[in-house]
Amino acid sequence: MSISGRAAVTRGVLLRLREQLEFTKRGQELLKMKRDHLAAETNRLLAKVVMRKDLDRKIMEAYVSLKEAYLNLGYSGLLSQASTVDKMTVKVRPRSIMGVIVPEVMVEKVPEIKPISSPSAYKAAERLRGLMRELVDLAETESRIEIIAYELMMTNRKVNALERILIPNLLELIRYVEGRLEEESLEEFFRAKRVKQVIGREEK
């Protein structure tokens, strides 16, 4: 059903509709800007995700070292060596990109592996520690992409809705109201003329 079917036809409504159209067009422009910015940000982040392949290879190498440490020390021995290493601490804080809240992960403390007293455990820990920052970066990038991609999809939908439905409907409504108002003013003009004619005839 068309919007025009429900609209009251007054000059006040026409003014409000024109204001609404102006506002909607400005909103559409802003959403387009947001969409472009988010798309640019996604492209930038996608370039970072390329490192995943390299990281997968490094993880496999580190895993081989870890297996060797397990073979040399057994579970309890390696667990004991691992207990000498402090836990890595990271801080996750929210960051806004065009109003989209994405996580920003900051590594606060990188574990010190020097307390490890077994060469194989040390080697495995060295490889794994080198990967931790890259893993955190990748996790941050991937979660950002996920959030931004969702927001991009929603923004796109909003832009499309404004462009294809809301603005055309408003334009149609304005045209309808303008037409009706013009008709009403013509009717009024005609009525005034007729009244004038009738009064003139009576005076004669």
Added chain:
Amino acid sequence: MKKPETIYLITRTHGRRTHLLNPEDFNVMAKSRSLSEAVNQLLRSDYAVEISKLPSREVDSARLEMIFLKTLVDRYFTVVKDARGKVQEFFRAYAARIEIENLKRVLRAKHTGEPIDSRNLIPLGREHTTINFPALLKAENVEETVTLLKETPYAPLSGRVEAYRRLNLPIILESLLDKIYFERVLERMDGLVDVGSLRWLVCQEVDLRNLSLIFTLKLMDAPPRLIEDTAIPIYYKLRRGVVRRLAQGRFEDGGEILAGIYSGVLDDVSKRPGDESRLEVAISKRIYDNATFALTNFFLELSYVVAYMLLCEKEAKNLVTITTALDLGVSEEVLRSRIL
């Protein structure tokens, strides 16, 4: 002339040695397609009783490791129980290596305040140790742990706490524990028969432990002075001067410095640069090769018993390696290269 109780101990050990798994058993286990297949082969060994207590779905390498370590403890203390007098004192001191390993585990955990309980330790019965491990496990930090050890042979640890705190390296305390252990073993060795072969076996182990310590610290780029200070100050073939040269030289020069002393120990490591994890295997192999040598050459001496104890340790390590490898899906080729 040996005392009858010493001859009894050596003879009993000859009998017990037949219970050890041989290299062929390890090879067959390494060929297993699954952990359960390997475990089935252990059902014909000393481990059968403990393994059969485990429900089959609960069999994993971590649980099996505890069984292997428990059997190792039992074997050690059976030797101690069979010995008499000074010989018993010596073997009690020698078996304290398990207590030392547990102390190291406690200290490592206390270094970071990581929770630790008795399941993280080698299952050593209260009757086999004078250390109050339950109290140590409850200690807040390294300082408290060391304080609790004041009335024990490990009291000298308190003297190194400051250096440990300054450098933040538990290896400083671990090397002191090794020093205390080996000094006690060597002290108890005095006055025993067959001291020559016993000293050869124990002191070579000290040297090899020192090598492991030196190269581990070199791997961490520790300063030469720290390496020299941390090394166990018991020198046999590895003289103080050699330790200094190793501490000051590069990792790669180690093979050259050790030529004629412990040639070949670093061969496997230097063949694969960057794979220093092989160091542990190479050093352990050398220690157990010495034990095998003692087993065939000193078969009527007390060093035969020490060699047997070392081979028990080797067996436990090999079984841990095999079951862990099968659990982690390590290839047979890699596994074979890791068997001691």
